[in-house]
Amino acid sequence: MKFLLSVLFCFAGTAFIAKSQELPLIPLPEKVTYGTSFFAINDQTSISLPRDKADWELIKLFAEQFSEILKEKLITTVKEPSKNTIVFKIKEDLADEAYLLDIRKDKIEISAKKPAGWFYGWQTLTQILRLNLQAGEGAVFKALSIADKPKFAWRGLMIDVSRHFFDKDVVKRYIDQMAKYKFNVLHLHLTDNQGWRVEIKQLPKLTSVGAWRVPRTGYWSGMPAAEPGEAATYGGFYSQEDIKELVKYAKQRFVDIVPEIDLPGHSLAFVASYPQVSCTKTPQQVLAGDPWNATRTNVVCVGNDSTYTMIDQIITEIAAIFPSKYIHIGGDEVTRNYWSNCKVCQQRIATEGLKNVDELQSYFVNRVAKMVKAKGKTPIGWYETLEKGLDTGIVQMSWKDEKGAVKSSNAGQKVILTPAFLTYLDFYQGDPYLENAPFTVNRLSNSYKFNPLPEGINIQNVLGGQGSLWTEQVPNERKLQFMTWPRGFTLAQNLWSKAPKPNWADFVKRIETQLPLLSMDSVNYSNYFYDPIVFAKKDSVGNVVLNIDTEVPGLTVYYAFDDTDPDQFYPRYKDESISIPKGAKNIRMVSYHGNRQKSRIVKLPIAELKRRAKL
Structure with missing residues (x-):
């Protein structure tokens, strides 16, 4: 009925x-x-x-x-x-x-x-x-x-589950949303300085020790270090049965889960579990936030054969529980001074006829890649500029910008693009003063500009691209969703669609029709793309003046300097510089479409805007 x-x-x-x-x-x-x-x-x-x-x-x-x-x-x-x-x-x-x-x-x-x-x-x-x-x-x-039909074979999203652990039910719900928009790869960043998240039965301390750190809440930078005797109770890991369950669930939705074991840097959780794997051999603790000092060793000793024995044990078990043809082996942001001061690593340089620690990193990456290949898998690594050439069978994941992908693709290597300033989902979406995300901005309109085929690239060697969500400032599922959507829509469009790309105004309308579907699914999302964006500069006589813009065409911005919350009956911004009244402490702004409020009220201190004008 x-x-x-x-x-x-x-x-x-x-x-x-x-x-x-x-x-x-x-x-x-x-x-x-x-x-x-x-x-x-x-x-x-x-x-x-x-x-x-x-x-x-x-x-x-x-x-x-x-x-x-x-x-x-x-x-x-x-x-x-x-x-x-x-x-x-x-x-x-x-x-x-x-x-x-x-x-x-x-x-x-x-x-x-x-x-x-x-x-x-x-x-x-x-x-x-x-x-x-x-x-x-x-x-x-x-x-x-x-x-x-899809434009690219690799249409991915990455979740960093090391900085904050997300249980298998959270991952399943994430997969559900990915699949609805035709993503087909979930890249799991399983290990880093802040936690080891996958069971390795031959090395049980990786999860009994490496999966746990002291509990901390708040801003990542400057997080208080562990106190003497403080228990490590925050964290978690996936058992091998959990992984098999997730893999099956993803496969039913045509999503391939690609594991990443980040080596040889980003390895403090590994070193805390087995100190003998490092150059210093000193006891370490899993990092609770992002404070760093010279006593912390987050790099494995690449001169010692026992390191490779342990890594091979890890790769063997990872290959057995993840049916994906790919295993990501990391390779980025390595602090090589440990190797410079390590007699074992220096001996390895001499034995292998290497010039320096840069070539030693290439040696390490190639040796681990050989292990991956021996298991019938294809290795992936974060693109790094290294002096000695890497195995061309390693898929290069270009993250700093697009130049690495262009270079590697023309050298015959397969590439995946995730250029940070266009695809990183941990970058903030609104005014930096109001957000706690690290690094820099990647607004919705900016992520829509992502082109997986930049000029000069060898198209035949491009597997596709992905959005990457590092979770330093993402402590729970709601924030995980908030940072993914609606920027995930722009990635889905750029990685799947072979149709002519619509203009930005048209795509915004499409996004607006999709947002209620996210709400129907109880999925959180950001609406910061409606926020007014203020620019501060000095005029010809040295006074600071303000200009206001919006990402979304057709919005009207209203503002106030008197510390009251504006609505559509307040002064309207008219596309010209506005002066700051004497005595004003803040500007508050809000965007409307007709009589409907679209943005939050954005409140910024005048002192902050004057600081920006000086820059």
């Missing part, structure tokens, strides 16, 4: 659907052709199971998802009814992840070469349904044909 009422209501609203020139999908499909009829789901609609029983589990998962959205159970049948059905077809001439979605008056048909294509076609269909329901249009689909 609910279905029928919904259908009746929807046909009353088809005039609205007919006026819609384009569905606000993210990512945009490659090609969409719209028809004039409608397919309406009702209590007799069925989902036809494909011939191969091996695919039934997947299709039944689809049925469960649709039933949950509609609050009614859909019928699954081994037959293919002539009408009022959703069917899945095999089409051998399509690419592996490509799909065709055909919505007609009598049926919905999803065609693909492989189940991955069915999955992505289903995500598109589900997104259309959710958008329709959100718009009050019910379970009615406008007739259309979509031909779609």
Whole structure:
């Protein structure tokens, strides 16, 4: 009965659907052709199971998802009814992840070469349904044909689970959201100075010691160090059974979990567990925040053969529990002065005929990469400029900028792009004075500029790209979501869509239609992209003046200097420099679209703005 009422209501609203020139999908499909009829789901609609029983589990998962959205159970049948059905077809001439979605008056048909294509076609269909329901249009689909396939094979997001640990249920919910927007790689940064997060049975201290640190809350920089005798109670790790469960869950959603063991730097949790792996051999504690001093050894001794024995034990177990073809071995930000002062490392340099500690790092990375290859896996490393060449079989993950990817791709290496200033999701999204994120800004409009194919790159060697979320300032799931969305939408668009890229104003409208879907899923997101952005400068006579802008076109900004909260009845900013009244301590700003408030009230001290003007 609910279905029928919904259908009746929807046909009353088809005039609205007919006026819609384009569905606000993210990512945009490659090609969409719209028809004039409608397919309406009702209590007799069925989902036809494909011939191969091996695919039934997947299709039944689809049925469960649709039933949950509609609050009614859909019928699954081994037959293919002539009408009022959703069917899945095999089409051998399509690419592996490509799909065709055909919505007609009598049926919905999803065609693909492989189940991955069915999955992505289903995500598109589900997104259309959710958008329709959100718009009050019910379970009615406008007739259309979509031909779609991804631009890149690697469409990733990375979570740093070392700085803060996120349990397997949090990771599952993250995977759910990734899959809805056609991401297919979850890169887990499993080890760092602040925690070791995966069980290695041959080296049990990695988790009994390395997974725990003293509890601290607050800003990462300057976090108080451990006190004498203080217990390490904050942290956690994934057992190997947890990993297998996560891998299975992700695989059902066509997400590949790629593990990272960060070496030879970023290794304090490793060293705290087994001090003999370092050059100094001195006892260490897992780092609670980001204070650093010369007594802390976060780099492994790369001259000692026993180090490689332990690493091989780690790689062996990682390869066994993660079916991904890739293992990330880190390789960035290594403090090499430990090796300069280590007799064993200096002897290794002499024995191997190396020039210096830079070449010693190349030696280490190549040797660990060989271990990874011996397990039938492909190694990935963070791009670093090193004097001695690296094994060209190592996939380079370019993070500082795009130059590393251009260089490596033209040297014959496969590359993945995650340039920090465009894709790092730990960078702040609003005014830096109001945020506690480290480093710098990566606003939503900036992340939309990410181009995984920068000028000069060898396209044949580009696997794709990812957004990377380091979690120094991300202590819980809500902040994890907040830092990912809506910037994740821009990454999904740039990594999947082969369609012409829409302009920024059009994409903002698409984002705005997607945000209520995140709310429906109880997923947190940032709306800082609506915030007014203030610029301070000195005028010709040396007075500080202010200019205000917004990321989103068409917003109106209202402001106040009198320490009251402005609304649409306050002074309106008119695209010209404004002077600071004498005695003013703060400026408060808010953006509106028409009569609707869009941003939070942004309050900034005048002293801070004058400081910026001097810079």
